[in-house]
Structure formats: structure tokens, C-alpha cells
Amino acid sequence: MKQQERGLLVILHTKRLDLGSCPKISLGKPQIPRLLLRNVSCMRNAQQILRHVNVSSHDSGALVLTGTNGSGKSTFLRMLAGFSKPSAGEILWNGPDITKSGTFQQYKLQLNWISLKNATKERFTVLDNIGKAHLTLELMGLGRLVKEKSRMLSMGQRKRLQLARLLAIDRPIWLLDEPSVAFDDEGVRLLEYIIAEHRKKGGIVIVATHLPIEIDDAMILRLPPRFPRKMTLIDMLDRADIS
Numbered sequence: 464m465k466q467q468e469r470g471l472l473v474i475l476h477t478k479r480l481d482l483g484s485c486p487k488i489s490l491g492k493p494q495i496p497r498l499l500l501r502n503v504s505c506m507r508n509a510q511q512i513l514r515h516v517n518v519s520s521h522d523s524g525a526l527v528l529t530g531t532n533g534s535g536k537s538t539f540l541r542m543l544a545g546f547s548k549p550s551a552g553e554i555l556w557n558g559p560d561i562t563k564s565g566t567f568q569q570y571k572l573q574l575n576w577i578s579l580k581n582a583t584k585e586r587f588t589v590l591d592n593i594g595k596a597h598l599t600l601e602l603m604g605l606g607r608l609v610k611e612k613s614r615m616l617s618m619g620q621r622k623r624l625q626l627a628r629l630l631a632i633d634r635p636i637w638l639l640d641e642p643s644v645a646f647d648d649e650g651v652r653l654l655e656y657i658i659a660e661h662r663k664k665g666g667i668v669i670v671a672t673h674l675p676i677e678i679d680d681a682m683i684l685r686l687p688p689r690f691p692r693k694m695t696l697i698d699m700l701d702r703a704d705i706s
């Protein structure tokens with residue numbers, strides 16, 4: 464990973480190309496990345512959140528975003544999801560810019576998104592939240608809860624339901640914001656397993672997280688803190704330890 468001032472350059476390598484229903488790419492031609500962020504910056508409320516980010520991913524790529532609170536991980540994912548637009552630079556999917564309306568209509572159908580906020584449909588049962596994928600719910604450990612209203616679920620069970628939805632809505636690009644929060648050990652293993660399987664099929668996974676998560680050959684992009692660091696209570700406590 465190279466670092467250009469506060470800008471970042473990351474290239475994700477192709478592990479195995481399995482295009483599934485995607486258009487065939489002829490051999491011999493240089494292969495364009497499935498996803499390419501070129502010199503992307505992002506402003507929110509007139510504040511610069513991301514600056515000069517360069518990242519690319521081929522099929523099967525995985526990127527883990529880390530960084531301090533407020534460094535812009537969710538903003539990065541929101542931009543990739545099309546909720547906010549880059550203030551500079553471009554996000555290219557199969558070549559064209561995703562912000563072009565024709566491209567965006569197709570691009571958004573490639574995305575699956577998990578965040579702390581995108582809650583389940585509270586009044587629906589667990590099963591109705593994901594259609595008819597009963598077996599998927601069983602596999603995520605929710606088999607006994609299929610008839611429960613999802614508002615009855617614990618936080619970890621809600622997150623498991625989100626995983627079930629990832630599998631039920633089968634789309635190639637997964638944008639996962641803090642996907643392992645509230646999981647027990649088994650939940651984390653389920654998450655790691657479905658990510659690995661998704662990548663075997665050629666899927667791309669981009670994860671923002673503070674928690675350790677095992678993803679083979681993932682590129683780690685650590686976003687720089689946005690402000691000069693000031694002393695916190697923890698720094699004071701650490702100093703008190705020393706003296």
C-alpha cells in the first residue's frame with residue numbers, strides 16, 4: 464500500500480475469476496477492475512471527510528476499512544452505495560462512472576448493504592423479512608425464530624437476520640458496515656464463512672470494522688484520523704500509570 468500525503472492507493476489482487484452471470488472478458492486484453500475508485504474525495508456538510516482515495520477491486524477482492532471514530536469508514540461505504548457523491552474523483556464500475564444515471568440503475572442492483580442502522584422490518588416476522596429462505600434462516604441459527612416478529616429479536620439475532628438477507632438477496636458486491644458488532648463467536652464464524660464463500664463465487668466484499676475479522680488476502684485500508692489528535696481521558700490515565 465502506498466500512501467500519498469493523506470491520499471491512499473490500494474490495489475486488490477484477483478484471487479480467482481469466477482464471473483458467473485457477468486459479461487465475459489476476452490483473454491489477452493488487459494482486464495479492467497470491476498470496481499475502481501480514482502482519486503476520490505468526499506465532503507459532508509462542507510467538511511472534507513475523504514481525500515484522494517485510490518482503490519480497485521477485481522472479482523473476489525476483499526477490502527477491510529479501519530480507522531479511528533469519525534475517520535470516514537461509513538462515509539466511504541455510503542459513497543460506494545451511491546448515498547453520497549464524491550466531491551472529486553470518480554467511482555467506476557466495469558468502466559463507466561456509477562454517478563451516471565444509466566450506470567447507477569444497473570450498479571445499485573449489484574449491491575448488498577449491511578449497517579448498524581439498516582434494521583430489520585420490525586412488524587414482519589423473521590421469515591417475512593427475507594422472503595421464503597427458511598433454510599438460510601436455519602443455517603444462520605434462526606430456525607426456531609422464523610415466526611417471531613423481528614422486533615422480538617436480540618441484537619445479535621438481528622445481525623444474524625441481516626446475514627440471512629445477504630444470502631437471500633444474492634448480489635455480487637457486499638458493503639458491510641460493522642458487520643460483526645453484537646455477534647457471539649459463532650456469529651463471527653458464520654460471517655467469516657459466508658464472506659469466504661461469496662468470494663469463491665467471485666463476489667467482492669468491502670468491510671468497515673473496528674473488530675478483528677478473518678478474511679483471507681484482504682487488503683487493509685486504514686483511513687487517517689481527520690483532526691490532529693487531542694488528549695483524551697485514556698491518554699491522561701496512561702500518563703497517570705507511568706508517573
Ligand SMILES: Nc1ncnc2c1ncn2[C@@H]1O[C@H](COP(=O)(O)OP(=O)(O)OP(=O)(O)O)[C@@H](O)[C@H]1O
Binds near residue numbers: 508533
Ligand atoms: N449526515 C452527515 N452529515 C454531515 N457529516 C456527517 C454525517 N454523518 C457523518 N458525518 C461526519 O463524517 C465524519 C465521518 O463519519 P463516518 O461515520 O464516516 O466515520 P466512521 O469512520 O465510520 O466512524 P465510526 O468508527 O465512529 O463508525 C464524522 O466527522 C461525522 O461527523
